[in-house]
Amino acid sequence: MAGHSAQVDNSTLWGGKESPFQTSYGKLMMWFFLVSDALTFGGLLIAYGSTRHATLEAWPIGEETFNSLPFLGHGYPLLYVALMTFILIVSSVTMVLAVEAGHRMDKNGVVKWMIATIIGGFFFVGSQAWEWYHFIHGSEFGKIELADGSQAIVRGHFGEIQNFTVVTPGHHHKKGDVIKTDLMHEFQHAAEKGNLKDGMIKLHDGSIAKVNKAADEHMELIIKKKGKINKVGSKIEGKKAEEMYYASLYSGQNNRVIYGANLEQNEYGPQQYAQFFFFITGFHGFHVFSGVVINIIILIGVMMGIYHKRGHYEMVEKTGLYWHFVDLVWVFVFTFFYLV
Amino acid sequence: MERDDVIEYSLHGHHDEEQGKKIRKKIWFVTALLTAITVVEVLMGAYIKQSSDIWPMVKWSFIIMTLFKAGYIVMVFMHLGDEKKTLRNIILIPYFIFVLYLIFIALWEALAVSDALQLNAF
Numbered sequence: 001m002a003g004h005s006a007q008v009d010n011s012t013l014w015g016g017k018e019s020p021f022q023t024s025y026g027k028l029m030m031w032f033f034l035v036s037d038a039l040t041f042g043g044l045l046i047a048y049g050s051t052r053h054a055t056l057e058a059w060p061i062g063e064e065t066f067n068s069l070p071f072l073g074h075g076y077p078l079l080y081v082a083l084m085t086f087i088l089i090v091s092s093v094t095m096v097l098a099v100e101a102g103h104r105m106d107k108n109g110v111v112k113w114m115i116a117t118i119i120g121g122f123f124f125v126g127s128q129a130w131e132w133y134h135f136i137h138g139s140e141f142g143k144i145e146l147a148d149g150s151q152a153i154v155r156g157h158f159g160e161i162q163n164f165t166v167v168t169p170g171h172h173h174k175k176g177d178v179i180k181t182d183l184m185h186e187f188q189h190a191a192e193k194g195n196l197k198d199g200m201i202k203l204h205d206g207s208i209a210k211v212n213k214a215a216d217e218h219m220e221l222i223i224k225k226k227g228k229i230n231k232v233g234s235k236i237e238g239k240k241a242e243e244m245y246y247a248s249l250y251s252g253q254n255n256r257v258i259y260g261a262n263l264e265q266n267e268y269g270p271q272q273y274a275q276f277f278f279f280i281t282g283f284h285g286f287h288v289f290s291g292v293v294i295n296i297i298i299l300i301g302v303m304m305g306i307y308h309k310r311g312h313y314e315m316v317e318k319t320g321l322y323w324h325f326v327d328l329v330w331v332f333v334f335t336f337f338y339l340v
Numbered sequence: 341m342e343r344d345d346v347i348e349y350s351l352h353g354h355h356d357e358e359q360g361k362k363i364r365k366k367i368w369f370v371t372a373l374l375t376a377i378t379v380v381e382v383l384m385g386a387y388i389k390q391s392s393d394i395w396p397m398v399k400w401s402f403i404i405m406t407l408f409k410a411g412y413i414v415m416v417f418m419h420l421g422d423e424k425k426t427l428r429n430i431i432l433i434p435y436f437i438f439v440l441y442l443i444f445i446a447l448w449e450a451l452a453v454s455d456a457l458q459l460n461a462f
Contacts (some may be wrong), residue, residue, distance in 0.1 A: 021427040024349040053450035082382040093371045314350040324417045335406040339385045
């Protein structure tokens with residue numbers, strides 16, 4: 001076959017001068033890395049989708065699961081995650097402006113926009129930490145198993161617990177003691193362990209106290225797993241909902257209520273949902289964090305004038321590619337975890 | 341030894357202030373577009389219930405809007421639209437072939453699993 005190559009003249013043959021992609025080695029390798037990383041995320045999201053398709057239980061609904069804002073409490077469906085998305089889009093914009101400034105050899109411009117990008121990145125990572133905190137701790141009502149074996153999530157305003165009044169003394173508390181600290185935590189812990197019965201709470205030291213609690217408002221039960229009577233998706237409101245909820249909560253049986261999500265239990269729906277949520281948003285958050293670190297390193301390089309001396313700011317362009325990729329992944333995570 | 345036959349592609353991105361103005365204008369336009377799409381998505385997600393009749397349509401419009409956003413991020417922010425066609429193709433075509441295949445096979449399989457579970461449940 002050697003005869004063939006001799007027939008190709010030099011103008012057709014790639015003589016090592018011009019690259020077929022007309023781009024530098026570093027940028028090309030960054031693109032290849034991003035393709036492989038995109039395959040990883042693609043695989044994870046497709047696994048999530050296939051699990052969702054294979055599960056018979058009702059899948060959590062984004063606007064019901066994520067509806068809190070910092071300092072303002074519940075009742076704001078999807079607003080927080082929309083804010084997070086906006087922060088990440090804006091930081092992507094500041095990054096592309098840094099790249100543009102680099103193309104004009106405007107060092108001050110690059111520094112300015114990169115600092116803005118890094119601040120946006122920190123905001124996003126912080127927001128994600130808050131989102132996780134909320135997801136792990138769960139709602140004030142929790143997911144409740146009703147008398148017929150069905151499971152329901154609860155909407156509404158949880159009436160504040162004012163205090164516990166000790167009725168039967170234990171190791172630490174005397175009769176008539178009024179406990180005013182750590183109420184919610186004690187209450188939820190007792191509910192999970194089956195230590196709530198007929199309006200009474202059994203505390204850690206063995207004493208029994210009366211729960212003084214304001215009335216709940218606008219309570220609504222949404223059935224997520226069918227029982228003997230209730231069907232998936234049906235809703236129970238008002239007085240009837242309260243009676244059913246408290247019959248279970250004060251039943252004195254353990255595991256009737258679940259608060260929040262971790263790797264063993266999940267208030268919001270099937271267990272796999274929590275696993276995927278932690279893994280995919282965690283893996284993405286890790287990418288954001290490493291992106292911020294890389295951006296800081298490159299920013300230091302820019303400030304030291306390394307790239308200016310080199311004659312081009314391609315390093316900024318390459319980290320920019322990575323940063324935009326992180327934004328790109330979030331666009332998909334946002335759709336498939338929160339919207340669809 | 342310095343080689344004078346090597347092309348420094350890293351310098352190709354350079355442009356002057358005049359072109360920069362145009363590029364920045366495009367960047368802000370895309371920003372506004374991405375923000376607007378996100379706002380529409382959130383409003384639809386918050387106000388249209390999954391139990392409503394138009395939900396399947398809403399779901400598909402989410403996916404289309406997402407692909408739209410992704411396209412703008414890749415083509416404008418990541419400058420893939422400005423690269424050579426061969427580079428663009430070698431990145432996008434293999435990826436799409438593989439991912440579409442994976443989506444097809446994973447979801448098809450998952451539906452079969454859910455059918456089997458449903459049969460077992462009764």
